[in-house]
Amino acid sequence: MKDRCSRERAVRGATLGDVPDRNYRLVVEGELSDYLEPAFHGMRLSRAEGNTVLMGNVRDQAELQGLLHRVSDLGLTLLEAKAIDDRDERRTGDRPPKAER
Numbered sequence: 001m002k003d004r005c006s007r008e009r010a011v012r013g014a015t016l017g018d019v020p021d022r023n024y025r026l027v028v029e030g031e032l033s034d035y036l037e038p039a040f041h042g043m044r045l046s047r048a049e050g051n052t053v054l055m056g057n058v059r060d061q062a063e064l065q066g067l068l069h070r071v072s073d074l075g076l077t078l079l080e081a082k083a084i085d086d087r088d089e090r091r092t093g094d095r096p097p098k099a100e101r
Contacts, residue, residue, distance in 0.1 A: 025084045026054040026067065029077035039070055051079060 026043070032052040037045045043056035058064045064081075071078050 021057055021059045022083045023085045024054075024056065024058045024064065024067075025080065025082050026071065026078065027080040028052050028054070028071055029079055032076075036074070039074065040067065043067070055084070 029051055031047045031050060032045065034045070037043075040054050040056075043054040046053045046055070054067075058067065068078070068081065
């Protein structure tokens with residue numbers, strides 16, 4: 001039973017416990033008031049061009065899903081959800097080419 005659980009928890013060569021936290025940028029339509037900031041605990045809230053940008057560290061996929069559900073539960077329109085660090089680039093080597101000198 002233990003081996004079966006271990007296999008089920010494996011995701012692309014890593015166990016769920018190995019999934020690192022990441023920084024995310026969520027953009028929602030409209031300018032949220034400071035009143036809603038506690039609903040997104042741990043995220044920095046800023047307003048730009050008529051939208052609200054939420055940025056912060058997300059520990060795992062469950063926390064990210066919680067944030068996305070909160071956006072939906074509040075009736076907000078999600079415009080963008082993006083990891084904003086370069087961990088994927090370091091892992092895969094997909095960095096943009098360096099400018100020539």
